[in-house]
Amino acid sequence: MTNPTAPLHCPVCAEAADPSHRICEACGADLHTPPSHRGHWLSSAAPPTPCTDCGHPEFDPHGYCRQCGARQTRTSDRVELDMATIGAATDYGKRHHYNQDALAIGRHHGTTVAVVCDGVSSSTFGELAALAAAEAGIAETLDALTNGHDTGNAAHRGVTAAAHAAAQAGTAHPDNPPSCTFVSAVVDTDHIQLTWVGDSRAYWIQDGHATCLTVDDSTIGRLAAMNVPADDERYHSPYAAALLAWLGADAPPLEPNMRAIAPTGPGTLVVCSDGLSGYFDTDDRLATLIGTAPPVKAAAELTEWAREQGGRDNISVIVAQFPPEPATAPTQETPA
Amino acid sequence: MTPPTGFSIDVDHNEYLAEGDTVVDAVVTVTCHTDPEPTGTTAGGLAQVIMIDCSGSMTGSRIAEAKRATRAVIESLPDGVRFAVVAGATLGTMAYPATYTTAVAGPQTRAEASRAVNRLTAGGGTAMGTWLRTAHRLLADAPTEVKHALLLTDGFNQHESLDTLTETLDACQGTFVCDACGIGKDWHGSEIRLIADRMLGEASGLPEESDWKAGFARITQAAMRKTIGDLTLRIFTPARNEIRFIKQMNPSIVDLTDRRREHDAKTGDYPTGAWGTETREFHIQVAVPPIRPHDDRLAARISVLAGTTELARDMITARWTGDTMLSTRLNPKVAHYTGQAELADRIQEGVAAAKAGDTDTATLHLGEALRLADQAGNEHTAKLLGRLVHVDPDTGTARINSHARSVDLEMADVASVKTVTVRRDRRTEDPGGDR
Ligand SMILES: [Zn+2]
Numbered sequence: 001m002t003n004p005t006a007p008l009h010c011p012v013c014a015e016a017a018d019p020s021h022r023i024c025e026a027c028g029a030d031l032h033t034p035p036s037h038r039g040h041w042l043s044s045a046a047p048p049t050p051c052t053d054c055g056h057p058e059f060d061p062h063g064y065c066r067q068c069g070a071r072q073t074r075t076s077d078r079v080e081l082d083m084a085t086i087g088a089a090t091d092y093g094k095r096h097h098y099n100q101d102a103l104a105i106g107r108h109h110g111t112t113v114a115v116v117c118d119g120v121s122s123s124t125f126g127e128l129a130a131l132a133a134a135e136a137g138i139a140e141t142l143d144a145l146t147n148g149h150d151t152g153n154a155a156h157r158g159v160t161a162a163a164h165a166a167a168q169a170g171t172a173h174p175d176n177p178p179s180c181t182f183v184s185a186v187v188d189t190d191h192i193q194l195t196w197v198g199d200s201r202a203y204w205i206q207d208g209h210a211t212c213l214t215v216d217d218s219t220i221g222r223l224a225a226m227n228v229p230a231d232d233e234r235y236h237s238p239y240a241a242a243l244l245a246w247l248g249a250d251a252p253p254l255e256p257n258m259r260a261i262a263p264t265g266p267g268t269l270v271v272c273s274d275g276l277s278g279y280f281d282t283d284d285r286l287a288t289l290i291g292t293a294p295p296v297k298a299a300a301e302l303t304e305w306a307r308e309q310g311g312r313d314n315i316s317v318i319v320a321q322f323p324p325e326p327a328t329a330p331t332q333e334t335p336a
Numbered sequence: 337m338t339p340p341t342g343f344s345i346d347v348d349h350n351e352y353l354a355e356g357d358t359v360v361d362a363v364v365t366v367t368c369h370t371d372p373e374p375t376g377t378t379a380g381g382l383a384q385v386i387m388i389d390c391s392g393s394m395t396g397s398r399i400a401e402a403k404r405a406t407r408a409v410i411e412s413l414p415d416g417v418r419f420a421v422v423a424g425a426t427l428g429t430m431a432y433p434a435t436y437t438t439a440v441a442g443p444q445t446r447a448e449a450s451r452a453v454n455r456l457t458a459g460g461g462t463a464m465g466t467w468l469r470t471a472h473r474l475l476a477d478a479p480t481e482v483k484h485a486l487l488l489t490d491g492f493n494q495h496e497s498l499d500t501l502t503e504t505l506d507a508c509q510g511t512f513v514c515d516a517c518g519i520g521k522d523w524h525g526s527e528i529r530l531i532a533d534r535m536l537g538e539a540s541g542l543p544e545e546s547d548w549k550a551g552f553a554r555i556t557q558a559a560m561r562k563t564i565g566d567l568t569l570r571i572f573t574p575a576r577n578e579i580r581f582i583k584q585m586n587p588s589i590v591d592l593t594d595r596r597r598e599h600d601a602k603t604g605d606y607p608t609g610a611w612g613t614e615t616r617e618f619h620i621q622v623a624v625p626p627i628r629p630h631d632d633r634l635a636a637r638i639s640v641l642a643g644t645t646e647l648a649r650d651m652i653t654a655r656w657t658g659d660t661m662l663s664t665r666l667n668p669k670v671a672h673y674t675g676q677a678e679l680a681d682r683i684q685e686g687v688a689a690a691k692a693g694d695t696d697t698a699t700l701h702l703g704e705a706l707r708l709a710d711q712a713g714n715e716h717t718a719k720l721l722g723r724l725v726h727v728d729p730d731t732g733t734a735r736i737n738s739h740a741r742s743v744d745l746e747m748a749d750v751a752s753v754k755t756v757t758v759r760r761d762r763r764t765e766d767p768g769g770d771r
Contacts, residue, residue: 064651065634069634071632
């Protein structure tokens with residue numbers, strides 16, 4: 001049990017907190033959650049509100065008001081999420097009517113988790129798949145970490161849960177079910193575990209250089225990863241940019257890409273949708289954009305930069321510090 | 337009977353509207369995929385009543401041929417099917433069985449029924465409402481899933497008012513499905529259509545006596561392939577939306593708009609009659625509040641029900657676009673069935689004008705109908721129209737064929753509600769999204 005007079009640190013963002021408070025002033029998390037809790041996470045889901053057209057409180061599973069039929073998107077148009085050493089921002093951009101991206105960030109003790117899903121806009125209600133996948137993915141990953149799984153195992157369980165949730169989101173649309181991409185990062189003190197399906201990306205930034213850690217699931221992405229020269233005609237085939245893998249009811253069998261890296265020193269991880277990465281001429285472009293701002297601020301700045309470049313797609317960015325542990329943060333670990 | 341699974345709904349529509357637009361058109365395709373069992377398993381689930389015209393005009397070879405064709409149908413009834421034969425004249429009287437009930441088909445009842453049909457004679461007038469009331473009495477009590485009737489008439493309803501007929505049709509609606517077929521050359525296509533439309537059956541015509549046997553068999557065999565007595569389309573529309581119309585468009589046009597039964601304040605049920613393994617298409621037009629920028633609205637949610645069991649559902653949506661390329665694009669299926677509805681109107685107006693002696697109006701409508709039928713691939717309709725009107729291939733000028741028989745007009749009238757599905761080669765690829 002928490003001793004009310006002892007110094008308290010938020011179990012979510014690790015900020016020092018006043019023990020007499022119920023909620024962390026830094027991130028809003030419940031301060032007195034038992035230590036066995038399965039970790040905390042936040043997502044870009046829109047908070048439930050009554051219909052903006054008629055005030056009716058109920059919506060059908062696709063988000064249409066049960067009274068007047070106006071649709072309320074279940075993803076936030078724009079939102080920033082802050083968990084101190086990991087922060088996120090998403091924005092629906094300038095061309096789209098609403099946000100078909102979804103993201104989630106979470107923490108279990110000293111490990112942070114990032115998930116970005118990009119709803120495929122040629123599918124029906126891609127954001128339903130994206131949100132379902134992002135939330136199921138982060139919840140399952142944190143759950144697995146709580147149950148003692150290593151980060152690779154937890155990440156694999158997360159993407160499996162995300163794939164299932166995305167497929168479930170499509171039951172009402174057998175012809176053109178909602179689908180989405182998926183990228184997750186599990187960041188602990190030694191490693192970064194990356195898991196992805198589709199063309200959402202992760203970048204590592206250290207010492208002024210940025211490197212893309214993921215390989216897009218497309219013909220172009222795979223050719224480039226094999227260092228095939230740019231003049232190869234396969235880059236120009238009509239379907240070269242088309243996704244070869246995604247999550248959803250009509251997805252090919254799940255074969256997530258998985259990669260773990262062990263950074264040689266402190267740095268920054270950026271996980272994002274192509275609404276941001278689509279504007280990079282080179283990977284190092286990202287290194288010039290990212291400053292020393294705290295993660296949530298950095299994520300918001302990158303999102304704004306993508307809007308300034310045209311904002312032709314939804315933009316989702318998560319910035320995570322490596323190592324994730326703030327220097328002063330004690331753990332709340334209770335011996336099992 | 338357990339409702340079959342294997343149902344699907346597909347919605348074809350252009351969901352993109354410009355600011356201020358209020359109308360959403362959708363073609364809803366409903367398919368029952370269940371394997372057909374033409375006889376056998378469904379036999380116990382079917383009751384079939386044949387109403388055969390025995391009025392004075394049937395005297396001579398006609399009654400003899402009608403009896404022969406009816407006997408052939410009776411002989412082909414599988415064991416277990418419930419059936420009855422009504423002799424239609426000024427009154428609808430029982431030909432078989434003797435009492436107001438349906439018999440169960442078997443070697444003995446088939447033989448008895450054939451002998452009873454043989455004893456029929458022609459005489460008296462034509463009051464089809466009385467025939468339908470008799471069928472209604474028989475079928476209301478029949479303990480079967482599918483209740484089907486076939487009305488065969490060689491004349492028009494001259495001994496009963498139109499009001500009486502329509503009142504009778506209203507009373508019979510929902511109890512059974514009735515096909516209507518004009519036999520010989522003196523019936524009115526508009527009456528055949530009226531009966532079939534109200535009773536959710538098929539309208540047809542068999543002018544030549546030599547076709548009767550095969551024709552009767554075809555219609556009754558089609559009924560045996562039905563396994564579900566009544567399938568309902570349930571449509572939910574949000575509070576400010578309005579269903580302008582809902583019409584079955586394929587295989588034939590049936591306007592269901594006025595057939596709505598309120599389920600609750602926002603939900604209405606529309607009966608579609610008996611179903612077998614088949615596909616039907618419906619055109620639904622919904623008015624929504626004027627679209628504003630960034631609107632994304634539900635126009636309607638459609639489900640298919642057998643009894644109270646929902647078999648499939650889908651929805652019709654409407655969303656704003658600032659791109660006029662998107663908002664002005666016609667969905668190919670919506671365009672096709674809009675054309676099929678115009679074809680039907682042109683034929684019916686042209687036939688009515690021709691019968692009223694207004695050759696100019698008849699020429700205009702029938703000539704345009706022939707052009708539409710050729711264009712959309714309504715081969716059967718085009719063939720029937722070709723007997724009524726000639727179109728000069730070079731000048732496009734239409735001319736009424738003065739030698740056309742009056743029954744050719746009635747045949748075209750009956751065929752006006754028969755539609756074809758959209759041609760494969762006219763389908764365009766759905767443009768999808770912007771990824
Ligand atoms: Zn509302």
